[in-house]
Amino acid sequence: MVTAEQVWSALDEIPDPEIPVISLVDLGVIRSVDVQDGRVRVEFTPTFLGCPALEAMKRALEEKVAELGGVPEVAVISDDSWSTDKITPAGREKLREAGFAPPAPREATAPRLVQLQANVHRCPYCGSTETRLENIFGPTPCRSLRYCDGCRQPFEQFKTI
Amino acid sequence: MNEQTLLELADDELILGWRESEWTGIAPMLEEDVAFSSIAQNEIGHARAAYQLLVGEDGDADALAFDRKLEEYRCAPLVELRLMDWAHTIARRWLYETADEIRIAALKDDPDAGGLAAKIDREEAYHRMHAEMWNTRLKDEPRYRKAVADLWPYALGLLSPELRPTLIARVGLPEVDAIERGSHTGELAELWDEMTMVRRSAPAGSQW
Numbered sequence: 001m002v003t004a005e006q007v008w009s010a011l012d013e014i015p016d017p018e019i020p021v022i023s024l025v026d027l028g029v030i031r032s033v034d035v036q037d038g039r040v041r042v043e044f045t046p047t048f049l050g051c052p053a054l055e056a057m058k059r060a061l062e063e064k065v066a067e068l069g070g071v072p073e074v075a076v077i078s079d080d081s082w083s084t085d086k087i088t089p090a091g092r093e094k095l096r097e098a099g100f101a102p103p104a105p106r107e108a109t110a111p112r113l114v115q116l117q118a119n120v121h122r123c124p125y126c127g128s129t130e131t132r133l134e135n136i137f138g139p140t141p142c143r144s145l146r147y148c149d150g151c152r153q154p155f156e157q158f159k160t161i
Numbered sequence: 162m163n164e165q166t167l168l169e170l171a172d173d174e175l176i177l178g179w180r181e182s183e184w185t186g187i188a189p190m191l192e193e194d195v196a197f198s199s200i201a202q203n204e205i206g207h208a209r210a211a212y213q214l215l216v217g218e219d220g221d222a223d224a225l226a227f228d229r230k231l232e233e234y235r236c237a238p239l240v241e242l243r244l245m246d247w248a249h250t251i252a253r254r255w256l257y258e259t260a261d262e263i264r265i266a267a268l269k270d271d272p273d274a275g276g277l278a279a280k281i282d283r284e285e286a287y288h289r290m291h292a293e294m295w296n297t298r299l300k301d302e303p304r305y306r307k308a309v310a311d312l313w314p315y316a317l318g319l320l321s322p323e324l325r326p327t328l329i330a331r332v333g334l335p336e337v338d339a340i341e342r343g344s345h346t347g348e349l350a351e352l353w354d355e356m357t358m359v360r361r362s363a364p365a366g367s368q369w
Contacts, residue, residue, distance in 0.1 A: 049284060050203035051206065
């Protein structure tokens with residue numbers, strides 16, 4: 001009979017469909033795993049509600065549970081329980097190595113433009129803090145585009161949610 | 162749960178998302194192509210989550226989104242307009258986001274929809290930044306001011322009457338008669354036709 005620990009470690013093998021350097025577990029989107037008589041309920045939280053990878057993630061979770069011999073029941077939880085603060089330290093390091101600046105910590109109120117422009121956002125390539133906002137939006141809803149004046153390189157910044 | 166309010170929000174986000182996506186590929190600059198496409202995708206994601214909450218975990222959100230008759234949609238006339246002028250497009254973005262923030266804040270204490278409202282608000286923060294950035298840039302341009310004035314009666318119609326004083330205070334324009342929800346513009350009919358065509362033409366029993 002499959003155990004919750006086995007499920008967690010199997011889910012840690014599922015890469016994020018859009019940023020495959022990081023697993024869904026590192027991304028912190030798996031909220032809970034509940035195993036009862038071979039039935040495995042996984043609750044997961046989307047990063048952004050408009051994320052086009054939502055269905056792909058749900059299917060990947062179901063397939064992984066089925067591979068372990070469990071009966072999957074994957075629930076998408078659309079509330080505020082996920083934040084970029086849930087990305088694990090290992091996950092943040094993997095993001096940085098792949099050229100994505102990890103998100104700044106969440107604050108009590110939703111972020112404002114002045115913070116995005118003025119806060120220190122370090123370049124993932126050279127470590128310089130001389131970077132500026134190019135575009136609030138990027139190739140996916142969860143990323144912004146910044147430019148590093150130190151190494152003259154554009155890079156992607158994970159948005160704080 | 163205030164189902165009517167949630168349905169209005171979902172319909173607004175679906176239709177506005179559709180309208181914003183019309184800039185994909187033809188916005189005045191590449192950054193705005195990316196921004197409008199991303200905003201559109203996110204608004205439609207909000208609509209999907211709200212429809213799902215309305216139909217329940219195992220319900221069919223697509224059916225609620227696409228299988229209704231034109232007159233059953235609850236979206237406000239503001240989001241229906243097909244705006245191909247940049248000043249009006251930005252004026253709508255700014256007015257919509259300013260009103261939307263007020264409406265979402267009012268939903269946060271709802272026992273059923275509060276969690277979703279909090280999530281949506283965190284994401285909309287980035288839409289608001291974009292809208293504010295453009296509003297700051299254009300606010301002294303006569304063409305933009307005219308666009309805001311043109312759309313102002315529509316913007317008031319997004320909110321229920323008790324929330325309108327907050328919008329009036331934030332926007333700083335005098336109160337006028339709102340263009341209310343309930344009747345639809347001719348432009349929605351065209352959009353509805355396009356949006357629902359595939360589902361309407363599919364044979365009964367099709368799987369999606």
